[in-house]
Amino acid sequence: MESNLKMKFSDEQIAILNNDFMRPLLVNACAGSGKTTIFILMALIAIAEGKTEPNEILGITFSHKSKIDMGQRYQNFVDQLQGSGLNLSSGKPKFTTFHALFYQLLRQNPEYRSAKVLTSYRYFIRDLSDQIKHPSNIITKDEMLSEMFDLNDYLINQDLTSDGVLPNECVDKPLSEAVKVMGQYSRQNHNETFLKIILM
Known part of the structure; x- marks a missing residue:
């Protein structure tokens, strides 16, 4: 050879x-x-x-x-x-x-046969930017998305969620309950509107 x-x-x-x-x-x-x-x-x-x-x-x-x-x-x-x-x-x-x-x-x-892949991070911004609202005019929407994914990563890595989004303790509970729980895990002081975006 x-x-x-x-x-x-x-x-x-x-x-x-x-x-x-x-x-x-x-x-x-x-x-x-x-x-x-x-x-x-x-x-x-x-x-x-x-x-x-x-x-x-x-x-x-x-x-x-x-x-x-x-x-x-x-x-x-x-x-x-x-x-x-x-x-x-x-x-x-x-x-x-x-x-x-x-x-x-x-x-x-x-359940995934019709799933589509976003081929670029900018598509996250494009698809979610209209829904992202925050009381601060200091943080950008890109930074907002980064914080959303950081929170999601934390929930997954700490085994606090089984579906990658909803906290385990909030399954079959109202959305408002999930928002309260996620607010406890977030390192940032996000308002209810921000947390609801993650759960939609």
């Missing part, structure tokens, strides 16, 4: 490539150290050894650019290994981003 790809593997990389594919493996290394390359080579070795098929491999990354890069690298390696004697099955692994994967998983549930 080294000669066909014109690469020289380090001892650490060889140890990773020799790892049992069927066991979990954590590769902890800095950016640019070759983690993606080694991941793709591990996949190719597993395919060549008949341990898996390409369509059984899932590569997850953070950005669309990285997803495209992974797919291109995989194909480049396959092209370079043609004639090497390795038995590489046809097909290709699935490369995707975290967000795209979880969106696809959500769409498997009937």
